[in-house]
Amino acid sequence: MNQNHANFQARLDFIRNLLRERFGVDEAKIDTIQYDPESPFKYNNFVYRITLPSPPSAAQDNSSHETRQPGTAPLPQGAKEFIMRLTNPDAEGMHAHTRIENEVAIISLAAASLSGFKPHVVPSVYGWGSAAPPSSQGWILQELMPGASVSEAFNGMPLGAKQSILAQIAEILKALQDFQLPSSIEQYGGVTFDGAGQIVSTAMTSVGSGPWLLYEDYFRDRLERALQQADSNTYIKGWHANGVRKRLEAFVESGVPAQFKALESRDNKTIVHADFTPDNLLYDASTQRITALIDYDFACILHPSYEFLRSFSGAGGQFQGWSDIESSERTALRDAKLQGFPSTLPENTEDGVKWDVAKVWEDELERLDVQRPRTINGIEKVADVDAVLRSILPWRVTNSDVLRLQSEAVILKCRNENEAQLVKLLDHLGF
Template sequence: MSQNHANFEGRLHFIQNLLRERLGSNVAKIEPIQYDPESPFKYNNFVYRITLPSSPSVARNDSSHGARQPGTAPLPESAKEFIIRLTNPDAAGMHAQTRVENEVAMISLASAALSAFKPHLVPAVYGWGSAASPSSQGWILQELMPGIPVSEAFDSMPDEAKTKVLAQMADILKALQDFRLPSSIEQYGGVTFDSAGQVISTAMTSVGSGPWLLYEDYFRDRLNRALQQADSNPYIKGWHANGVRERLNAFVESGVPAQFKDLGCRDAKSIVHADFTPDNLLYDASTQCITALIDYDFACILHPSYEFLRSFSGAGGQFQGWSDIESSEQTALRDAKLNGFPSPLPENTKDGVKWDVAKIWEDELERLDVQRPRTIKGIEKVANVDAVLRSVLPWRVTNSDVLRMQSEAVILKCRNENEAQLIKLLHHLGF
């Protein structure tokens, strides 16, 4: 039995009690969504589709003090289907203190930013419970949005349909970038609610620290934390061998500020979904219209450049930093995003760059004057800092789920290959 499945019945019991308390329902159909009981990787959340036999007799989305919880909407009288998201307390790298609060607050911000879209694209939240206490099960009860994931059909779509979907994605991204954040959000990082229900800055869920006054402070903090974790890893041993650690320390001290020196609009803050991919976009196949942007688990407030470092796989690709092992066409794609696409476009290759999709995406971003790699001065240097961050804690040498499935020889091989790549990256950056 996988670690995900170990508490399967306990989660169902929790949901049944929650539905009884919140909705007055003793009978409900509870279906796991995208759940593989044999998955060797820990899920960040367990997601369930809830179907009631009739409309709920109780509509409690209030706190113990009688006022509606911040970030929630009234429960529609006719609603019979919902989504419940349960946080996984064992999820790797996720910090519980304000995890649920951050997701709900980011949903409320995204809902305001995308309020002009009809029908609405952001699921309403009807109730939530914090995961802050070690004994607390975090949860969110929210609206079931219509549609199927764009990822299920995108590759087989004709160019005209792909263009329509990418144009809508660009519209959504533009609205998120242009949204004027509340003055109560003063720093970069995560968000939560204060005692008056205002959205305020707090630690970032996927980091466990923050908020930060400067965008570069976010990266410096993450690098320092990554190095601390590397110190306790039995394979990496802090990268102290071969003088790599001294070079990393020097990069954090002087390289990070230098890389951010030329970043355009350095103080800009934006809603960043951080997982803006076809998997998290739903659409109606009959109309080719996007119907929802879902899953705000990693959403945060950061510089607009950060969305391109974390999102858009399957839609032109993420914007990545320098690497000595990337293919020549990946290098060419990054150059095209910065300086313009070649004409004619290179041929698409199997499992390689989809040049036609990348060009359509760029054209749609340009049409709306969306901030993007070509217009964000210095983004390539920020991407290089992100590349160092990713290399300090390589997934195949640090993820507990992956380590369980690999032999000692394979782990050591991955470790040595990553060290060689890290050395080349630091040399490329002058360290």
């Protein structure tokens, strides 16, 4: 049986018991969302739509304001539909200890930063349970947000409709950047709740370490951990062959500090969604208004540049570091993001850069004075550090699901191609 589907009934039983014990609900219709029982890849979360035969009464919300969990709102009167998110304990690279706490705390921060949007675009949380031991299952019960996925319609929209969506994305990003973080958040990384319910710094969910005093420290730690993981990989073997490992260690030691000297705003920190894509945006097709920004699983507190390194695929493109295999138009797009777009845009290509969309995205960011690659001096240096990080643990040679689906010959080919690219990247960086 597929690994995702193995505990399918157990998850349904968990939800029914939770609704009964926590919210006094005896009957509920539970439907999976975006769930493929045959998917060969492990889901990070299992998401369900909960439909009740009647709204829960106020008495069934058994928490007063004084005893309510931090980051939660009371069950709304009249609501019969909700979203339940269950963490997958087998998801690779996701660390259980503060995973739920981080997501709920970031949702609280995002809701505060985007409070000016009407109607609200951040889902309310009505209850949650930690995924940290001794718990066997993390969960979040939250608001069912209206709207359809932007990703399903964006490519087919006329440019004017795309501009409307991109303008709203820019407004959301601006609000996240401008939000004054609580003084209790002192470091970069994840967040959690302390004993008094304050949001404080903690380890980062997708890393399992931190928090860090400096943005630079985040990358140094990630690189060092990646090298440790590479040591245990059967195919990579720590990149010790051909002298690559010594070059990587030299880069971590002296290259990273040198790269970050160029980042003038290195002390800035902000809410970073880290998966801010059309897949995680909902909208109302009749009004062309964004109705929700969802899925804060990877969200964290980092430098504003990090959002551009991880988000915006399908809406102007991520900002990526140097690569010898990227197309010339990708290089031209990165240069345009840093130096300005040409007065006459190149033609769009079928599977390549959509120049008109990228220019509209840049114009909307500029209109609102959003921090973006052109205004974040030194972002290209940070992106190159990130490119090294991505190259140390290439997905096709390290992910257990991918490895299971590939032949030994294909894996070795991927490994060797990646080493060649890594060597060229180190050459480019002077290491």
